[in-house]
Each structure stands twice: as structure tokens, then as C-alpha cells.
Amino acid sequence: MTGLPPAAAAIAADALLVLHVGIVAFVVLGAVAIPIGAWRGWRWIRRFRWRLAHVLLMGFIAAQAWLGALCPLTIWEQALRRRAGQPVYAESFIEHWLSRLIFFQAPWWAFVAAYTVFAGLVVLAWVKVPPKRR
Template identity: 50%
Template sequence: MDNQWFLIFADALLILHTLLVAFVILGLVATFVGYFRGWQWVRNVWFRMAHLLVIAVVVLQAWLGVVCPLTSWEMALRAKAGQAGYEGSFIQHWLQSILYYSAPDWVFILTYTVFGALILASWFVVKPGRR
């Protein structure tokens, strides 16, 4: 396979990863804003279950010290393309600066856990499935 395809797939994974992060963050914001604005879609059980599941996976990975499979897969694709680290395409450069930053592990574990707790709390404040 041409090295360019490995980079395209790596960039696609980075976009997917960014979309999942946005889903978790914006999903929580939308849940509370929707509660106050009367948006019924924020009570959709499937939306809320997907939202809780994504953050639960992130929190579990953080506590277990497991690197996100999307990150590992992306790095492996970049390595196959002969790229070192995260230098590369425009998409990769800008999205990478949003997702990846340096901090001690405990900061990530605490942040993910607090965010997960907020999402779990949203289930009690904005009960899913109620019409």
C-alpha cells in the first residue's frame, strides 16, 4: 500500500478521535442547556447511553493506564508511512494540537474522572427517556 494511504487513514482516525472528544464535551453541555431550554432530544436514551459509554471507556483507560486504541492505531499508521511523531499534514497538525498536550498522568486521570462523574450526574438531573 502507498505511504500516502497510511497518512490518509491516520488523519481519518485523528478526525474520528476529535469528533469523539467533541461528542463527550459538547454532549454534556447540550444536555444541560437542553434541560433548561426544554429540548426533548437531550433525553434520548440512545444519545445518553452512547455519551456515557464513551466517557466510561475513557475513564477506565485512564485508571488502567491504557493508551487509547485510536491513538495507538494512528501512531502505527504514521510509522508505516515513515512519519515520526505527529509531524505531517495540515489536518494532523491542527487537530493534534487540540487533542494531545503534555501534563502528568494524574491530571488526565482526574480530569477524565471528574468529567465522567459530571456525565453520570447528568443522568440524575436530566433523566433520559422522560417525555
């Protein structure tokens, strides 16, 4: 990354941001799709690999929040933005963009609590709507 030209670093940072948004969408929309899919009889919401990726990803997110760590994608994106000479933000990806979306600042513990509750809901969905192996 140190030898990356600033223009390439900016493109890479934007690509990471798109990936990050995709992961957030996967976790949030996946959590919404599971109970709806169980109710509607969608078989894909019970696919084991998909569900395992979903629950492990949410567990990782909650664990890093409890440890007070920023997401590795956030750290990497910010390093690329610095390399590109672009401004960076100090808080987590979710805290930064969510606070701008709803115009509200919250202490870090509020995000830890939210991630923990959300992780609990994902685990509850695992139990109530269990995935099936082939």
C-alpha cells in the same frame, strides 16, 4: 494494515484523527448540551441511545485512563503514522493536543483526575436529566 502503502496509511491516520476529534467533540459538547438542553427544553438531549452512547463512551475513557492505557484510536493512528513515515507522539491523544493548545504539561495523574471528574459529571447528568425511552 501491514500491506498498506505509506500514502494510504497517512490518509487513514488523518481520517482516524478526524474521527477522534469528532468523538472528543461529542463527549465534551454533549456534556455541555445536556444541562443547557434540560433548561431550554430540548427533547433530543433525553434520547436514550444518544445518552447511552455518551455515558458509555465517557466511562470507557475514564476506565482506560485509570488503567494507564492509551486510547485504541491513538494507538491505531500512531501505527498508521509510523507506516507512513510520519512522527508520532507518546502520550494520549487528549494530553498531546490539549497540552499544545494551552501550552502546559501535566503529569498523567492530572489527566486521570480530569477524566474521572468529567465522567462523574456525565453520570450526574444521567441522574439529574435522565434519558427517556420511547
